[in-house]
Amino acid sequence: MSPTPVKVAVTGAAGQIGYSLLFRIASGALLGPDTPVELRLLEITPALKSLEGVVMELDDCAFPTLAKVEIGDDAEKVFDGVNHALLVGARPRGPGMERGDLLEANGGIFAPQGKALNKVAADDVHITVTGNPANTNALIAMSNAPDIPTSQFSALTRLDHNRAISQLAAKLGVPVTEIKKMTIWGNHSATQYPDLFHAEVSGKNAAETVGDQAWLADTFIPTVAKRGAAIIEARGASSAASAASATIDHARTWVEGTAEGDWVSMAVRSDGSYGVEEGLISSFPVTVKDGQWSIVQGLDIDEFSRGKIDASVAELAEERDAVKGLGLI
Ligand SMILES: NC(=O)C1=CN([C@@H]2O[C@H](COP(=O)(O)OP(=O)(O)OC[C@H]3O[C@@H](n4cnc5c(N)ncnc54)[C@H](O)[C@@H]3O)[C@@H](O)[C@H]2O)C=CC1
Numbered sequence: 001m002s003p004t005p006v007k008v009a010v011t012g013a014a015g016q017i018g019y020s021l022l023f024r025i026a027s028g029a030l031l032g033p034d035t036p037v038e039l040r041l042l043e044i045t046p047a048l049k050s051l052e053g054v055v056m057e058l059d060d061c062a063f064p065t066l067a068k069v070e071i072g073d074d075a076e077k078v079f080d081g082v083n084h085a086l087l088v089g090a091r092p093r094g095p096g097m098e099r100g101d102l103l104e105a106n107g108g109i110f111a112p113q114g115k116a117l118n119k120v121a122a123d124d125v126h127i128t129v130t131g132n133p134a135n136t137n138a139l140i141a142m143s144n145a146p147d148i149p150t151s152q153f154s155a156l157t158r159l160d161h162n163r164a165i166s167q168l169a170a171k172l173g174v175p176v177t178e179i180k181k182m183t184i185w186g187n188h189s190a191t192q193y194p195d196l197f198h199a200e201v202s203g204k205n206a207a208e209t210v211g212d213q214a215w216l217a218d219t220f221i222p223t224v225a226k227r228g229a230a231i232i233e234a235r236g237a238s239s240a241a242s243a244a245s246a247t248i249d250h251a252r253t254w255v256e257g258t259a260e261g262d263w264v265s266m267a268v269r270s271d272g273s274y275g276v277e278e279g280l281i282s283s284f285p286v287t288v289k290d291g292q293w294s295i296v297q298g299l300d301i302d303e304f305s306r307g308k309i310d311a312s313v314a315e316l317a318e319e320r321d322a323v324k325g326l327g328l329i
């Protein structure tokens with residue numbers, strides 16, 4: 001095992017997602033069996049006692065890869081020297097709410113956390129925002145951290161990506177491993193666009209293999225885009241284990257890179273690719289190598305896809321304007 005532990009910060013560590021995420025990171029699911037991990041857990045003061053209980057359980061697992069756990073309510077202390085920051089801590093939505101309704105409640109969390117990361121995180125810190133509305137919260141954190149390269153910020157659309165793979169695999173009766181090049185475009189919201197025109201099933205074009213535009217437009221896209229609401233309706237609480245799993249997948253892709261012949265969906269700062277306004281944190285198809293993502297270039301976008309991408313990006317621009325109005329960026 002390498003001698004120096006990698007420091008991984010998790011915010012909202014006493015919450016639902018945290019309860020699933022911490023044990024997987026501690027057991028090596030993020031960094032592998034040979035890399036010791038030091039967990040840095042941030043919570044609000046009233047949740048620290050509950051977090052102490054979670055740490056007792058982490059101790060009780062005797063994970064060989066867990067070198068140390070520190071907890072606290074001071075972001076500057078918890079983020080000191082961290083190599084990964086998984087920003088999960090934020091209020092979840094309830095039934096009947098859209099994720100954007102959380103902007104005012106949650107936006108305020110990400111400006112101070114961006115500032116703290118800017119001050120004390122390791123130079124190589126990779127930041128993943130899961131707390132909703134994830135894209136715009138990432139924009140807030142990034143805008144408050146001028147010394148951290150913007151390429152080190154991202155928001156989670158991997159859960160949507162995984163949902164899209166799973167729905168398509170079920171429709172075609174194939175294993176999920178047969179599906180490559182899935183893309184989620186835009187916002188992690190009901191306007192997101194899961195794109196089958198560039199996805200592949202066993203090496204063949206997914207939209208052509210499905211051969212049913214009505215299923216694609218009227219079943220597949222809304223099922224993926226509204227899956228979070230369906231889970232809230234069924235469980236009475238928003239998705240947690242699947243969100244934790246996707247957060248690990250996302251951060252692990254940053255560590256390991258993407259597989260040859262495949263890509264993943266990540267919400268990253270737009271450079272203007274595919275007509276997405278520069279500076280917005282929007283989901284794209286990306287490849288990752290040596291810890292750096294690149295937006296996949298050269299995909300043909302037809303009129304149907306153009307309309308869907310534009311609608312989601314317009315929502316991101318509205319959210320950006322709203323947080324500007326709140327003085328958060
Ligand atoms: N991007 C995605 O795909 C998904 C995002 N989410 C979002 O993740 C967030 C967390 O969800 P849950 O764990 O279910 O919520 P939860 O309510 O169970 O836990 C949130 C935790 O964050 C803590 N917290 C609040 N303010 C904080 C701050 N300033 N610093 C540190 N911690 C703070 C709370 O004390 C609480 O323990 C929600 O915003 C939810 O909507 C959930 C599922 C998927």
Ligand SMILES: O=C([O-])CC(=O)C(=O)O
Pocket residue numbers: 092093099132159227228229231238239243
């Ligand atoms: O829907 C929600 O509020 C939680 C979430 O982001 C998801 O499950 O995708």
